[in-house]
Structures are given as structure tokens and as C-alpha cells.
Amino acid sequence: MSKKTRQVRVGNVLVGGGAPVAVQSMTTTYTRDVKSTVAQIKRLEEVGCEIVRVAVPEMEDAVVLGEIKKQISIPLVADIHYNPNLALEAIRQGIDKVRINPGNLLNGRESLEQIVRAAKERDIAMRIGVNSGSIDALDKQAQMQRIQVRLREDGTLERSDPAEARRLERERLAERMVTKALEYISWCEELDYHNIIVSLKSSTVLTAVEAYRRFSERSDYPIHLGITEAGTLVTGAVKSSVGLGLLLADGIGDTMRVSLSAEPEEEIPVAYEILKSLELRNRGVTFVSCPSCGRVEIDVISVANEVEKRLSKVQTPIHVAVMGCVVNGPGESRDADVGLAGGKGKGVIFRKGQVIKTVPEDQFLDAVLKEVASLLPEGEAKLIYPEGGIKDVAGTHRTRDEGMNLPILPASR
Ligand code: SF4
Known part of the structure; x- marks a missing residue:
């Protein structure tokens, strides 16, 4: 039973509020290369991607978003770090959602408010995308707490239990991530803006799971699930399946991305396999x-x-x-x-x-x-099944010559 969240519209896709968990991905092309970016998005559409995100590192990438949007059928999300002006231009270009990272948005609240006003005017959604990597970098005190060896009064060293220390560190980091997301949400709400989706990604599976669980207990905004920088096809698929599977099985998660160091088209079947395994989607x-x-x-x-x-x-x-x-x-x-x-x-x-x-x-x-x-x-x-049948049949004749002498089932014809 999925946890009831508010519903947010991203272009023509509904996220949260009981809508099917939407599958998304992110392009790997230089966004300013419109032809390659559109071609990659078309390939993503073909395999079932429902929302696509593109990186917008510079103004050259922001100003082509309208052109890209015209040529694709699924909602377009602009991924913004640091510079709020990129978000403002992306919104002007007609994107369906903007993603900002509270850990690195320059001039924090002031920039957020500018972006929120623009997003509100265009009635588009925003993802508050907290990432453990950028939160951690901000918090020097937390880094001090990582020290796992202490000098006792008698001069001997006391080492903390590494597993217990990791658990405590994970909890502290998850809490800081949730606090940051809730702080940004409260600033949006003060401007009467609620078109919000939240992610709390980490490359460490258990940190992400802890953060998402904590957030889900305290907020009903829809959740974008992901394990960031999860790894290559096998590593990333396994880490995402474990992390996202744990959360989805508990009813947490309204949209998801499986991040892989692979072609983005390869992320989509992994996402659907996770969802099909949990009987949350029935596709393909x-x-x-x-x-x-x-x-x-x-x-x-x-x-x-x-x-x-x-x-x-x-x-x-x-x-x-x-x-x-x-x-x-x-x-x-x-x-x-x-x-x-x-x-x-x-x-x-x-x-x-x-x-x-x-x-x-x-x-x-x-x-x-x-x-x-x-x-x-x-x-x-x-x-x-192209007309004329398939000539290049699989089979490298690994079959043993004599077989196992097990009975072959009778055929009806
Ligand atoms: S016993 Fe099972 S795993 Fe082995 S060949 Fe037969 S069906 Fe496959």
C-alpha cells in the first residue's frame, strides 16, 4: 500500500497522490547539442521513459531548451546547480519542471524565491533535490564527528565500533538532508507554492533509505527516488534495486530514476523490472x-x-x-x-x-x-518480428550431443 502523497503534475505526467510510479532518466549528451540530445530522448521514449532531465550547466544549454521541448513528447526537466539565472532562463524556455540542489544553490533563499516566483507564474513543478554529497561538504561539524578514535584519560586509545559509528553517522547525515529539504519546502510554502517533489539521494544505499524514510514520516510531498552515482550496469542495478526496492515495498516513492554509468536507455528496463517485481507497474x-x-x-x-x-x-x-x-x-x-x-x-x-x-x-x-x-x-x-521472419537465430550449439536422455514432452502439432 503506497503512502498517500500530494499529487503534482509534471507536464502530462502525474506524480504522487496514487498515480503509478513514474520512470525517469537523464540524458548524457551536451544539452546545447540539440540534435544529439533530442535523438537520445527519442530513444528513451521508445523504451518507456516517462520524464527526462537534462543538465543545464551554462546559458548555452538553457537557451536551447525550448527547441528541445518542441521535438519531444515527454516532460522536460532542467537540472540546475549553483546559478539561479539558469533556472530562470530554463523556465522561460517552457520546461515542465526545474530541479534545484539546496546544497549548492548560490544565495540560497534569495535565489530559491526568484525561481519559485517564476515557476509559480508558469505553473510548473520544482524538485528540491537534496544530495548527501553536497550537504556533507557544507557541514564541517559533521565531518569532525567522523573521528572514530578517542584518547581516554589513562592515555589509551578508545576506538568506536565502526559499524555503530557508521550507523550514527548515517542517521546524522540523513537528518541533515531531511532538515535541509524541509527548510526549502517551508520557504516555498511561504510563497504559497506547493508544486514540489523532493529527492534525498546518496550514493550510500542505507543513507538514502534512512533519509527517505525520515522525510516520508514528516511530509506528504511526493518523492523522487534514486541512489545517486550508483555505479555501472550491474553495481548500479543492484544498489538501486536494494535501496529503491526497500522503500517502494514500504509504499515510499512516487517517481524514480535508476542512475547507471551506462547509456540512459539501459536505466529504464532496470526501473521497470524493480516496479514489476513489486507489482507496482505492469508494463512490457x-x-x-x-x-x-x-x-x-x-x-x-x-x-x-x-x-x-x-x-x-x-x-x-x-x-x-x-x-x-x-x-x-x-x-x-x-x-x-x-x-x-x-x-x-x-x-x-x-x-x-x-x-x-x-x-x-x-x-x-x-x-x-x-x-x-x-x-x-x-x-x-x-x-x-519483421516480415520474412528472423534469419539470425540464436544458438551456438552448446547443447550436449546426447542430451540427458530426459523425456521430451509430446507436442500437439
Ligand atoms: S534444471 Fe532448471 S536450471 Fe537446469 S537446465 Fe533445467 S530448467 Fe534450467
């Missing part, structure tokens, strides 16, 4: 594939990877299974909309729980995709 392919093991009868890894890649643009909810042998294959495949259960160089294709046919290994990909395509709207089917 829910994919089941076995890891393969010593019983494997087909090249399950190649087939699974290729099937998943080909289905990456599908938005219709559909359940697909690719399984390596008869041990778990038939059960998982029957439960899926389309399933493949491998067996001795052949595979049984299931559709909606029924055995459809048995196909040789070099036709696995073609057969699975054809069945998936038959269950999709025409426009989406074309994306995965």
Missing part, C-alpha cells in the same frame, strides 16, 4: 529464464538474451519463459503467455498454457518471437 515483458545448469539441453543463455533484447520495446504486458530442460521448463512455460522448454536439441513451444509445437534448436528464436507477436497489437508485433 515479464521474463522468466533459467540460469541453465548441468542438465541443460539447449543453449538457453543465448536464446534468453536474444529473446529479451528483441522484446525490449514491447509495452503490452506479456509473460515469456525460456527454460533449459524438462525439469522446470514445462511448469514455467505453461504459466507464461509464451514459453520454450528445451530438450535434447529440440524445444517445446507453449502458448497460454498449451503445447503448440516442437521445434529444432535453430528455430527457437523464430518460434518464440512468432508466438509473442501473435499475442501483441500489430504495431508492436512489427517491432519484434
